Amino acid sequence: MAIPNNFVLFNQTWAIRTATPGEIGDDLGQCRSDAHEVVLNPNQNEESIRHTLTHELIHCIEQKLHLEMTERQVDLIALGLIDLLRTNPEFIEMIQGE
Numbered sequence: 571m572a573i574p575n576n577f578v579l580f581n582q583t584w585a586i587r588t589a590t591p592g593e594i595g596d597d598l599g600q601c602r603s604d605a606h607e608v609v610l611n612p613n614q615n616e617e618s619i620r621h622t623l624t625h626e627l628i629h630c631i632e633q634k635l636h637l638e639m640t641e642r643q644v645d646l647i648a649l650g651l652i653d654l655l656r657t658n659p660e661f662i663e664m665i666q667g668e
């Protein structure tokens with residue numbers, strides 16, 4: 571599974587990188603909106619990384635928009651988004667305008 575090294579959100583470039591040992595403790599991931607980076611714990615399987623990254627990307631959106639969502643809200647939106655896009659890939663093309 572290829573994980574992008576960066577992404578653009580609201581015209582700002584963010585980095586995605588692997589945590590150094592001990593950097594984020596037991597967290598699976600962290601969204602650092604001030605530094606514009608998402609840090610991922612490498613000690614998880616592909617499905618977990620997929621969910622963690624989606625979770626952190628939703629944090630990036632909700633923090634930038636000052637939505638103050640709870641961890642549970644972020645996590646369940648991530649779950650729904652993964653299911654929706656995995657089951658209906660045509661939505662991705664539609665959003666891209668293809």
Ligand SMILES: [Zn+2]
Nearest residue numbers: 625629641644
């Ligand atoms: Zn979270």
